[in-house]
Amino acid sequence: MGRRTAEPAARLSWPVAVLAVTALAFLVLPIVGLIARAPWGELPELLVRAPVLEALVLSFGTALGSTAICLVFGVPLATLLARAGGWRALPRRLLRAAVTVPLVLPPVVGGIALLLLLGRRGLVGAPLEAAFGVTVPFTTGAVVIAQVFVALPFLVFAVEGALRSANRRTELAAATLGASRWQVFRFVTLPLVAPGVAAGAVLCFTRALGEFGATITFAGSLPGVTRTLPIASYLAMQSDPDEAVALALLLLAVSLVVLLSLRDRWVPGVRA
Amino acid sequence: MRRAGASAAAMAAASILLAGCAAPSVGSPEPTTPTTTPATGSAATTLTVFAAASLATVFDELAERFEAEHPGVDVVVNSGGSGALAEQIVQGAPADVFAAAAEAPMQRVMEAGLVAAPVVFATNSLELVVPAGNPAGVTSLEDLEREELRIALCDESVPCGAAGVRLFADAAVKPVPDTLESDVTAVLTKVALGEVDAGVVYRTDVRTAGDAVERVVVPEAASVVSRYPIAPMTDAAEPAIAAEFVQLVTGDAGRTVLEHAGFGAP
Amino acid sequence: MTAGDAARRPALHADVRVVRGGSPITAAFDVAPGRPLAIIGPNGAGKSSVLAALAGLLPLAAGTVRIGGRSVDGLPPEHRRIGLVFQDYVLFPHLTVLDNIAFAVRMRASRTTARTAAEPWLDRYGLTALAHRRPGELSGGQAQRVALARALAAEPDVLLLDEPMSALDVEVRAEMRAELASHVREFGGATVLVTHSPADAAALTDSALVLESGRVTQRGTLAELRANPATPYVERLLEASSD
Numbered sequence: 001m002g003r004r005t006a007e008p009a010a011r012l013s014w015p016v017a018v019l020a021v022t023a024l025a026f027l028v029l030p031i032v033g034l035i036a037r038a039p040w041g042e043l044p045e046l047l048v049r050a051p052v053l054e055a056l057v058l059s060f061g062t063a064l065g066s067t068a069i070c071l072v073f074g075v076p077l078a079t080l081l082a083r084a085g086g087w088r089a090l091p092r093r094l095l096r097a098a099v100t101v102p103l104v105l106p107p108v109v110g111g112i113a114l115l116l117l118l119g120r121r122g123l124v125g126a127p128l129e130a131a132f133g134v135t136v137p138f139t140t141g142a143v144v145i146a147q148v149f150v151a152l153p154f155l156v157f158a159v160e161g162a163l164r165s166a167n168r169r170t171e172l173a174a175a176t177l178g179a180s181r182w183q184v185f186r187f188v189t190l191p192l193v194a195p196g197v198a199a200g201a202v203l204c205f206t207r208a209l210g211e212f213g214a215t216i217t218f219a220g221s222l223p224g225v226t227r228t229l230p231i232a233s234y235l236a237m238q239s240d241p242d243e244a245v246a247l248a249l250l251l252l253a254v255s256l257v258v259l260l261s262l263r264d265r266w267v268p269g270v271r272a
Numbered sequence: 273m274r275r276a277g278a279s280a281a282a283m284a285a286a287s288i289l290l291a292g293c294a295a296p297s298v299g300s301p302e303p304t305t306p307t308t309t310p311a312t313g314s315a316a317t318t319l320t321v322f323a324a325a326s327l328a329t330v331f332d333e334l335a336e337r338f339e340a341e342h343p344g345v346d347v348v349v350n351s352g353g354s355g356a357l358a359e360q361i362v363q364g365a366p367a368d369v370f371a372a373a374a375e376a377p378m379q380r381v382m383e384a385g386l387v388a389a390p391v392v393f394a395t396n397s398l399e400l401v402v403p404a405g406n407p408a409g410v411t412s413l414e415d416l417e418r419e420e421l422r423i424a425l426c427d428e429s430v431p432c433g434a435a436g437v438r439l440f441a442d443a444a445v446k447p448v449p450d451t452l453e454s455d456v457t458a459v460l461t462k463v464a465l466g467e468v469d470a471g472v473v474y475r476t477d478v479r480t481a482g483d484a485v486e487r488v489v490v491p492e493a494a495s496v497v498s499r500y501p502i503a504p505m506t507d508a509a510e511p512a513i514a515a516e517f518v519q520l521v522t523g524d525a526g527r528t529v530l531e532h533a534g535f536g537a538p
Numbered sequence: 539m540t541a542g543d544a545a546r547r548p549a550l551h552a553d554v555r556v557v558r559g560g561s562p563i564t565a566a567f568d569v570a571p572g573r574p575l576a577i578i579g580p581n582g583a584g585k586s587s588v589l590a591a592l593a594g595l596l597p598l599a600a601g602t603v604r605i606g607g608r609s610v611d612g613l614p615p616e617h618r619r620i621g622l623v624f625q626d627y628v629l630f631p632h633l634t635v636l637d638n639i640a641f642a643v644r645m646r647a648s649r650t651t652a653r654t655a656a657e658p659w660l661d662r663y664g665l666t667a668l669a670h671r672r673p674g675e676l677s678g679g680q681a682q683r684v685a686l687a688r689a690l691a692a693e694p695d696v697l698l699l700d701e702p703m704s705a706l707d708v709e710v711r712a713e714m715r716a717e718l719a720s721h722v723r724e725f726g727g728a729t730v731l732v733t734h735s736p737a738d739a740a741a742l743t744d745s746a747l748v749l750e751s752g753r754v755t756q757r758g759t760l761a762e763l764r765a766n767p768a769t770p771y772v773e774r775l776l777e778a779s780s781d
Contacts, residue, residue: 112461112465115462115465115467116465119465119466119467120422120466120467121465121466121467135422137422137467138422138450138451138467167628169624169628170628170630170631172595172615172628173622173624173628173629173630174630174641175594175595175614175615175616176593176594176595176615176616176618176620176621176622176689176692177616177621177641177642177645177688177689177692178616178617178642178645178646178692179616179641179645180616180645183645187641187644187645188630191632192631192632216453216454216458217458217461219451220424220450220451220452220453220462221427221451221452221453221454222449222450222451222452223452226451227452231454234454235427235429235430235452235454236429237355237356237359238353238354238355238356238427238429238430238454239355239376239429239430240429241359
């Protein structure tokens, strides 16, 4: 908003500026390489191939689904995590570690772990198949499960940060003004954490969209069923690098559009 | 009983994964005849070998032997999918020797003018594998047409998948796969874990999985042979050493090690 | 609201015992409408805990809180009709000044009704020009006005002020004291002020209670306290501040 009084511009000292620009270059230059290498002439033809469209639709559908699931379960988990501040040290740290695990685990190992749990001989998968004849791996549902596993921490930590900044005393102030518990949540907590929830959902969605290792291990790779864009891109790299680059560009474009379109309204830090 | 079976399979799967991820592995740093080159020491020359994933174990062994015979040379084996390795080389990755699991990736490198005369040094063929105990009772390639079975194959964009396409064409079988994997290791993992009822992998890979998988003999498999080419890079840092390594692989010593691992003669 | 309302406003009777950080805090007092009580004491004496207990934000270990004839100690904060102005104001950062002040009415009426009801408060507190600013854009004095207006717009029976001056710059304190005193007089209901500054207390009332280490050590008018300090703390405090 333009009416904020201009603060004296905080000038960076030159070492900070140099390091920051280096870091930025490190992030951006590989993308520049990708764009420079792209077969622009054949791009339209490459992108309308049936397998590409199939992978695109599958990726979008599953990433949206897993983001929705992450929101439903992740916001309460973030609330628990934010309130765990008052717990004893051991359970508090265990809880935090449990949420962090998917971030540090190589996704392929995460995929193996999911197989050992939900696979046909898995702890839960075996009884599931015996009782209902349901098998989870190699289904589109398995893609969503793998995405939720790797993307959930992104949502939980973003929302937890927002919840922490939404001071508990702000909620108490609302109560002294006559707000019921529900009204406190509706008029104070929710609007204060909404930007964090939205930012978390965006991160979660883009992570789910780019998910590869856990998906290919747990869900496999069958066109139209479990072969998402990243897997299609990786496979294309084996035989047709141009198509792989085209697919990568598509992923990149989708992520950028999502991030840019949400930037002003939702991502925290823009608002005063 | 059942739990024990599952965890044994998990161990096997983990070991398959580890074997697949073991590269790049550096051969023994200690030359067995240290007295011959006292001054130059070990830091003199590094030979970088890009090898198909299915060759990783064999090439580690050959690298050790080569280092023993060439004090002062360090052999580094970088293994991965043949197509991916070819792409890396074309993009300028510093390789001295390239060994692929199929002729197409080598062709790509040759078209880029980076190798001159590849030689086929080994062959491999496909095998039908099932989890230990063969729970689905798979006995032939025709069983891969059964809808109710879980089947894992390689995607046809990778060499093992391309060979599979030829095999099924020869046998007039139309398999109904549940997943098309990006490499042979992934297929083997899923068979070892019992997540699929059958998979098609290279003969040499079956040995890696140990007791977690069983072979099902299919006569048609012998007719579809994958040919493994090797060549020194034209821009190798030490062309003479690169050529010597290729000679080791294609020579008698290489033949013995490859045969022991299950590879066929060219 | 006029000063005439004061006569009909209820008195506050408090006899509370709370436990904070393992140590008990006990205080009993009555506050008549229009005659604020200042709770004075050193940091950590438990003054803010007493206010929190009155407002229902801290559970009572024992005792009672009554407003007029109505016992409120079993009620949640939102049903007590007790307004609290926090030391650091705790305005809603996502709402404009107008919507902060309209908040209490908004809890039981439409947004339009609530905003209409808030308009006169903006005018009376000199906040009209700031109606659409957010708390982050206000000065300390402006934030204090908003916090007070927000609490009083809820039409509480009792008003609690927790160190209302401590967040302000020294230069504006004297001015804000007079302003606060005038607003509290206008409110006319039972008011409790917590402070460690005799000057702040004197601006609003002459009725005081001293809380030290969780216990009431003296009560009376400020003049009585000064003339006859019961503890070394009271003596030092009033000596230092006497003109």
